Amino acid sequence: MEAGAERERSLIDTFGRQVDYVRLSVTDRCDFRCVYCMTEQMQFVPRQQVLTLEELHTVARAFVELGVRRIRLTGGEPLVRANVLHLVEQLGQLPGLDELLLTTNGNQLDKFAAPLRTAGVGRINISLDSLDEQRFRRISRVGKLSRVLAGIDAAIAAGFERLRINSVIMRGYNEDEVLPLTEFALERDLDIAFIEEMPLGEASEHDRASTTCSNAWVRRQIETRHVLFDSAVRTAGPSRYVQVAGRKSRIGFISPVTHNFCADCNRVRVTAEGRLLLCLGNEHSVDLRAVLRDPDRDFGDLKAAIIAAMQRKPERHHFYDGDHAQPVRLMNMTGG
Secondary structure (H helix, E strand, O other): OOHHHHHHHOOEOOOOOEOOEEEEEOOOOOOOOOOOOOOOOOOOOOHHHOOOHHHHHHHHHHHHHOOOOEEEEEOOOHHHOOOHHHHHHHHOOOOOOOEEEEEEOOOOHHHHHHHHHHHOOOEEEEEOOOOOHHHHHHHHOOOOHHHHHHHHHHHHHHOOOEEEEEEEOEOOOOHHHHHHHHHHHHHOOOEEEEEOOOOOOOOOOOOHHHHEOOHHHHHHHHHOOOOEEEOOOOOOOOOEEEEEOOOOOEEEEEOOOOOOOHHHOOEEEEOOOOEEEOOOOOOOEEEHHHHHOOOOOOHHHHHHHHHHHHHHOOOOOOOOOOOOOOOOOOHHHHOO
């Protein structure tokens, strides 16, 4: 098979979906403890079990050679990983990679924004769930809103192609901030995506089923002030976008709980310890670290393992379906 044909045809699952997007977690550690993502007292993966920067680069190169066009760096919080900029610079030079993206909580972004842009990151998603200092602290448990706002300002100044705010709206926490968060984004020409809270592990003190706000409800709140137009714009991820007339910003809705978007899933995740997760809401996975650290296996074996894994990618997730086992891993273990 010619190299070009390998790139176009290798990563296709049994449902005909082509995987061209990888979310690569560089660490399970984070400087926040957000209530929907982590427990307050976390047990992190021992460092020796986490992929080295060289191993992460090798995994990324294998995926790109198999046709992946976009890589998003995630965590935990990717910017707490030591020497992460070295990895970013290497990934930014991979032939065939169209986009290098990053998701962050923004806490370190004031010092990293400009170097990330120089290294080749084109778009950044920044988590922001409240514009109230005390409420922000309650949700993040340890974060300072002022630092995240400074990070957003630094990212705007650095000139990324697009910046997006990610907001998880939860009843009893921040459901009255849909409009303030929307206005914050519109005023700065930022995109914003509202993400339904996902039932991944027992991450906090609340019952997810009672706090989850549907994006249909979120959209209705925005429509009390703005006329929204459905947009034909599609990105590599699952967001469905609308726009406000006369504004550059896009408003996205990621609705894994109320609107299953699995039919056109083009994504897989690699956790910080090298577990290839084939679905956000299932435990189907392949241990890539075992291949990487086996002295009798080489780069070709790694690519073969990735190709074979596509046959294990399930058709869909089953959040809140009592007939199916729910994932027990937390979001920081999953990779954003």
